[in-house]
Amino acid sequence: DARVTQTPRHKVTEMGQEVTMRCQPILGHNTVFWYRQTMMQGLELLAYFRNRAPLDDSGMPKDRFSAEMPDATLATLKIQPSEPRDSAVYFCASGLVASTSYNSPLHFGNGTRLTVT
Amino acid sequence: AQKVTQAQTEISVVEKEDVTLDCVYETRDTTYYLFWYKQPPSGELVFLIRRNSFDEQNEISGRYSWNFQKSTSSFNFTITASQVVDSAVYFCALITKTSGSRLTFGEGTQLTVNP
Secondary structure (H helix, E strand, C coil): CCCCEEECCEEEECCCCCEEEEEECCCCCCEEEEEEEECCCEEEEEEEEECCEEEECCCCCCCCEEEEEEECCEEEEEECCCCHHHCEEEEEEEECCECCECCCCCEECCCEEEEEC | CCEEECCCCEEEEECCCCEEECCEEECCCCCEEEEEEEECCCCCCEEEEEEECCCCCCEEECCEEEEEEHHHCEEEEEECCCCHHHCEEEEEEEEECCCCCCCEECCCEEEEEEC
């Protein structure tokens, strides 16, 4: 069963430190998403890529967050410097999306639970 | 703009009861898809169902059934004879042609099934 793999599962860090979260999408999927889940805001889309090109990162705080796809098997989400308000669960999801078919179900990873103290 | 509302924040039932989770959506698009995802205590999000805006047929899958009514912009989810393993947060989500690949999620409903 193909899965989206996220590492680490848990991360505790101090304010000001750099945090990097990694995601391995399902092989063959061309679209990768980063979502953040908090109690207050629910599930928010941070950014997404198609064929490794960033399509939308309007949900990300630009000054501290960055998302990249160095290759088709790896997506990264980086926070520098981290702040306590960044504490959340960060999900990566992938899907196979064509221009004529935008409704492909997304497959989510298990998430990275980030705690910034 | 799209919006999904799950008015029930938490529901608690006793095992074997039937339970319905409500989902109301807003969109100006005529072409869209609705989804339900389950988030068990382990944290992952599991895809349950997808329904397109042109298909109002109800769907049943085992103990799960979905009722899609365009007239009321609702896509409700019923679990029949609930089990403890059904305890999870359930999310309704919407994607439209104009939103591209971006899913808009509801706030989620925490379902607790007690033995």
